[in-house]
Amino acid sequence: MSDFSVWQPTAPLENLRRRAALLADIRRFFSERQVLEMDVPILSRRATSDPHIDSITANCSGEPAYMATSPEFGLKRLVAAGIGDCYYLGKAFRNGEAGGRHNPEFSMLEWYRVGWDDHRLMIEVGELLSWVLRIPQVRSYSYRALFLQHVGLDPHRASFAELKDAVARVLELSFEPAGRDECLDLLMSHHIEPRMDGDGGDRITLVYDFPATQAALARVEVDELGVPVARRFEAYVKGMELANGYWELTDAPEQQRRFEADHRFREAQGKPVYPFEERLVQALEAGLPNCAGVALGFDRLLMLACGARRIDEVIAFPIDRA
Amino acid sequence: MASYSTNEFKGGLKVMLDGDPCSIVENEFVKPGKGQAFNRVKLRNLKTGRVWERTFRSGESLESADVMDREMEYLYNDGEFYHFMEPESFEQHQADVNTVGDAAKWLKEQDICVVTLYNGAPLAVTPPNHVILEIAETDPGVRGDTAQGGTKPATLVTGAVVKVPLFLEIGDSIKVDTRSAEYLGRAKED
Numbered sequence: 001m002s003d004f005s006v007w008q009p010t011a012p013l014e015n016l017r018r019r020a021a022l023l024a025d026i027r028r029f030f031s032e033r034q035v036l037e038m039d040v041p042i043l044s045r046r047a048t049s050d051p052h053i054d055s056i057t058a059n060c061s062g063e064p065a066y067m068a069t070s071p072e073f074g075l076k077r078l079v080a081a082g083i084g085d086c087y088y089l090g091k092a093f094r095n096g097e098a099g100g101r102h103n104p105e106f107s108m109l110e111w112y113r114v115g116w117d118d119h120r121l122m123i124e125v126g127e128l129l130s131w132v133l134r135i136p137q138v139r140s141y142s143y144r145a146l147f148l149q150h151v152g153l154d155p156h157r158a159s160f161a162e163l164k165d166a167v168a169r170v171l172e173l174s175f176e177p178a179g180r181d182e183c184l185d186l187l188m189s190h191h192i193e194p195r196m197d198g199d200g201g202d203r204i205t206l207v208y209d210f211p212a213t214q215a216a217l218a219r220v221e222v223d224e225l226g227v228p229v230a231r232r233f234e235a236y237v238k239g240m241e242l243a244n245g246y247w248e249l250t251d252a253p254e255q256q257r258r259f260e261a262d263h264r265f266r267e268a269q270g271k272p273v274y275p276f277e278e279r280l281v282q283a284l285e286a287g288l289p290n291c292a293g294v295a296l297g298f299d300r301l302l303m304l305a306c307g308a309r310r311i312d313e314v315i316a317f318p319i320d321r322a
Numbered sequence: 323m324a325s326y327s328t329n330e331f332k333g334g335l336k337v338m339l340d341g342d343p344c345s346i347v348e349n350e351f352v353k354p355g356k357g358q359a360f361n362r363v364k365l366r367n368l369k370t371g372r373v374w375e376r377t378f379r380s381g382e383s384l385e386s387a388d389v390m391d392r393e394m395e396y397l398y399n400d401g402e403f404y405h406f407m408e409p410e411s412f413e414q415h416q417a418d419v420n421t422v423g424d425a426a427k428w429l430k431e432q433d434i435c436v437v438t439l440y441n442g443a444p445l446a447v448t449p450p451n452h453v454i455l456e457i458a459e460t461d462p463g464v465r466g467d468t469a470q471g472g473t474k475p476a477t478l479v480t481g482a483v484v485k486v487p488l489f490l491e492i493g494d495s496i497k498v499d500t501r502s503a504e505y506l507g508r509a510k511e512d
Binding site: 098 | 329339350351352353354355356357358359360362374375376377378379380382
């Protein structure tokens with residue numbers, strides 16, 4: 001890329017036209033299913049507590065405010081208020097995330113289905129992806145089944161030492177893994193994701209029942225082997241992580257405990273700690289109906305639809321040109 | 323010495339890894355949505371030429387390597403060392419056979435090449451992309467066969483062997499791409 005052309009979009013115009021069409025298609029998909037589009041703040045006085053997601057801090061009327069890392073809190077408050085099935089299709093921001101599949105400002109599709117659990121919502125995620133990407137084949141695996149197949153270990157029961165050995169067999173690291181979850185993240189992102197499609201045929205892969213330590217805002221339930229697992233799922237296509245969903249936690253005291261635990265983790269790691277959304281805890285206290293929700297990276301979906309290899313092929317002005 | 327964080331890693335950056343100077347080939351940011359961020363990095367060890375793949379935690383940093391590329395004139399080979407000179411300061415550097423490596427077969431006296439210096443001493447030599455060299459040895463030319471696509475091996479004065487068209491003779495000067503050892507054409511000048 002030469003300096004004289006930096007005013008131009010990095011994405012081919014053809015892909016930007018496709019972006020407009022895909023936005024319209026998704027809105028039609030939900031409109032036909034009576035799921036309402038909602039607008040929630042992207043500038044907020046509260047921020048995510050997620051251990052591994054950093055917020056971009058802004059200044060609003062002399063006070064710190066945060067760019068939303070997802071519309072989750074706003075949408076759940078609306079679901080608790082009784083809006084019913086709803087979605088958000090718009091911008092989200094994550095500090096420091098930039099690369100071939102990341103831009104700090106990106107577009108996210110997130111939706112909630114009242115009365116559904118994770119497995120019911122996985123079906124709908126499969127339907128949406130099949131329709132957009134014209135890939136009919138959808139497969140579901142438990143997180144455990146994937147690890148057994150590709151690593152030969154039960155991810156819920158393997159010891160830290162066993163996981164460290166498994167990492168050392170497949171990767172060269174510049175550091176010593178600090179815990180089980182770091183090993184699991186390394187194996188999943190570096191080893192399993194690229195191998196998920198196996199023989200190479202295009203398919204949509206849904207992975208469910210994540211480790212209880214990676215529950216985020218999902219319920220934790222005991223699985224058929226008696227192991228507590230997070231009722232959380234992810235969707236992958238061509239080795240790319242596309243979506244993350246939960247059978248949503250509705251227990252207010254548990255939500256409060258998780259926020260506090262996240263804060264302690266971030267403090268211990270020397271990461272910025274933001275004010276957490278106590279209004280979500282209040283909404284859960286008032287009563288969040290039984291529901292499932294999922295967030296999907298819209299730009300990545302567009303990358304797959306266009307056959308793009310890098311996210312800057314589908315975003316007009318990524319951060320270096322924004 | 324300066325150090326670089328993973329978010330500054332980009333192709334061509336020179337860093338120290340395991341005590342060896344390396345050049346970054348590729349840097350991929352890998353982050354599961356709800357998981358920890360990593361950088362999967364490919365680095366070329368500048369001493370051995372081997373490419374390593376290494377995963378870092380995002381935010382880790384590496385010390386910069388005191389490595390720089392300098393254009394220098396190749397002077398001569400004294401049987402043990404190859405001698406190079408910086409054209410502006412006239413400062414001379416000598417490099418042994420291992421350092422010069424494969425580049426040796428393209429080096430012609432007075433040509434300008436790139437000498438990579440590590441802590442001030444030559445680490446590697448890169449010949450110019452295009453060189454003009456004389457044919458020292460080849461089968462006799464076949465006249466009138468300029469249009470046909472046939473080739474024959476020719477040994478150049480520096481020792482490199484290149485496939486050339488059949489009509490060329492010993493003593494002809496040709497232009498060669500040193501990256502692919504491909505014959506580019508007959509040299510028009512001298």
